[in-house]
Amino acid sequence: MMNKKTGFRKWLPLGLAAGIAWTGLSLPGGAAANANEVSNTTVTTNAASYATPAGVEAHYQAVADRFAPVIYQNVRKKGVFRAGYLDNYNYKIYADYLTKVNYDGDWNGSNNWQNLDANKDQLGAYVYYDVKETETHYYIGYYTYYPMDDAGADGDRHENDMEGVLVVVRKGAENDGMGVPMLVVLEGHGKLYQYRVDGAGSAVQNSGDDIDGTIRMRGSHPEVFATSNGGTPDIGSFGHNIKKWDAPFNSDFTNAQNFGGIEYIVGTDAQIHNNDTIYNAYNNGGLPVGNYSKVTYKAIPISELWDKRLEIGTDKLFGVFGRINGDDGAGEHAANAPWNWGYRPEAGLATGLIFYDPARLIQYMLTNLGNYSLRYVKRDGSGNNLPGVYLYEHPNGEGRMQHIVSNVGDLRQGLVGDDSITSVKVIGANYQTVLCADLLFQGAFSSNIMTEGLTNLSYGPMDNKATSVMVNVLP
Numbered sequence: 001m002m003n004k005k006t007g008f009r010k011w012l013p014l015g016l017a018a019g020i021a022w023t024g025l026s027l028p029g030g031a032a033a034n035a036n037e038v039s040n041t042t043v044t045t046n047a048a049s050y051a052t053p054a055g056v057e058a059h060y061q062a063v064a065d066r067f068a069p070v071i072y073q074n075v076r077k078k079g080v081f082r083a084g085y086l087d088n089y090n091y092k093i094y095a096d097y098l099t100k101v102n103y104d105g106d107w108n109g110s111n112n113w114q115n116l117d118a119n120k121d122q123l124g125a126y127v128y129y130d131v132k133e134t135e136t137h138y139y140i141g142y143y144t145y146y147p148m149d150d151a152g153a154d155g156d157r158h159e160n161d162m163e164g165v166l167v168v169v170r171k172g173a174e175n176d177g178m179g180v181p182m183l184v185v186l187e188g189h190g191k192l193y194q195y196r197v198d199g200a201g202s203a204v205q206n207s208g209d210d211i212d213g214t215i216r217m218r219g220s221h222p223e224v225f226a227t228s229n230g231g232t233p234d235i236g237s238f239g240h241n242i243k244k245w246d247a248p249f250n251s252d253f254t255n256a257q258n259f260g261g262i263e264y265i266v267g268t269d270a271q272i273h274n275n276d277t278i279y280n281a282y283n284n285g286g287l288p289v290g291n292y293s294k295v296t297y298k299a300i301p302i303s304e305l306w307d308k309r310l311e312i313g314t315d316k317l318f319g320v321f322g323r324i325n326g327d328d329g330a331g332e333h334a335a336n337a338p339w340n341w342g343y344r345p346e347a348g349l350a351t352g353l354i355f356y357d358p359a360r361l362i363q364y365m366l367t368n369l370g371n372y373s374l375r376y377v378k379r380d381g382s383g384n385n386l387p388g389v390y391l392y393e394h395p396n397g398e399g400r401m402q403h404i405v406s407n408v409g410d411l412r413q414g415l416v417g418d419d420s421i422t423s424v425k426v427i428g429a430n431y432q433t434v435l436c437a438d439l440l441f442q443g444a445f446s447s448n449i450m451t452e453g454l455t456n457l458s459y460g461p462m463d464n465k466a467t468s469v470m471v472n473v474l475p
Contacts, residue, residue, distance in 0.1 A: 089152035109325030156231030159326030188241030260290015387428030
């Protein structure tokens with residue numbers, strides 16, 4: 001292993017070993033570096049007990065599938081009577097289908113409204129997910145996407161829509177060693193509602209926010225309700241807001257949860273919605289209450305959207321950072337990705353906390369959480385750590401975290417952000433790293449090479465100063 005006081009002159013950037021031509025800026029000591037992050041790089045480690053990227057991804061997919069919500073989705077179509085609904089606008093039943101942002105075969109967010117009619121018979125059912133893991137819990141975000149949030153009133157409609165569910169799972173032996181759900185947070189149009197799960201969450205108490213009740217579970221899956229398209233002229237809650245499912249008696253024709261639509265259940269494949277089957281269940285022979293037609297959705301990583309977060313502009317996925325490109329309806333770019341969701345800014349909580357640092361969000365909202373860690377990790381199903389360099393927002397490996405295995409020339413708009421790193425953890429004896437104060441490995445840099453273990457930068461010269469990071473991998 002290289003001594004910490006040894007310079008960088010003998011370093012080979014990771015890309016050279018991968019056969020990439022590294023040109024451009026000079027590393028301290030004269031080696032060359034590329035400003036772009038290298039992804040999906042295979043690195044041989046010296047410990048058989050380390051996790052692999054594929055192993056972590058497979059485990060997180062299994063975790064997401066195990067705790068994915070059952071979603072009762074209201075639908076709406078002109079000509080079907082429901083109490084409180086106005087019937088003076090041409091609602092389309094397929095505008096309430098869960099699908100993915102590129103359902104139309106492209107990554108242009110601003111044509112999703114226009115392309116929906118042409119794709120109505122081939123819409124696959126998808127829900128995005130994201131897993132953040134700490135030493136004690138999993139935080140699984142599930143994000144529902146619709147090409148439009150339609151309404152009879154001009155001010156209530158907009159292109160693209162995204163809502164969400166956060167399931168907090170306490171690690172343990174339950175559910176094949178994945179643990180047991182204890183809390184569920186529901187999001188709809190900027191508001192968050194917190195629910196206990198009986199058993200694991202029974203002891204949780206109010207703190208910065210209030211508990212809104214107890215959520216129903218179907219095994220390990222919370223049951224939630226998603227409202228249909230609609231707006232303020234109607235009675236009730238619309239616009240795809242997510243609420244807890246109350247399993248009402250269908251004789252109550254004033255309760256929107258009895259109006260019918262789709263019962264989404266997670267599976268391995270994305271089922272294509274059948275318009276006739278869904279309509280027949282919803283219409284229910286013309287009765288004022290409807291049934292729910294079962295559809296299987298596939299949970300897919302939201303990383304495919306996150307990886308495109310900087311694709312901003314006309315004909316791109318995003319109109320501005322964190323807001324999906326859209327030009328139909330009440331306003332431009334009205335649908336927010338979860339990293340742009342706000343919550344309690346007056347309390348000093350950062351935008352996107354539910355995505356970047358859900359452990360801190362829950363700690364703010366609630367108390368009496370039991371054994372509770374704020375240290376994020378990446379592990380496979382056997383508990384093995386993924387090797388590499390972990391960048392943390394707070395001391396002692398806490399707060400927002402970004403895992404890297406190669407040079408990153410720009411930390412802005414990353415998982416931790418610019419000028420935000422306060423501790424660094426290196427896992428794997430062959431990894432080494434140095435922080436740089438400016439873009440593209442320029443400016444001041446950390447005087448010591450950080451090797452395996454945790455390094456706290458608190459009050460040091462590089463505390464909250466890094467804008468780029470160099471990583472070296474020894475053979």
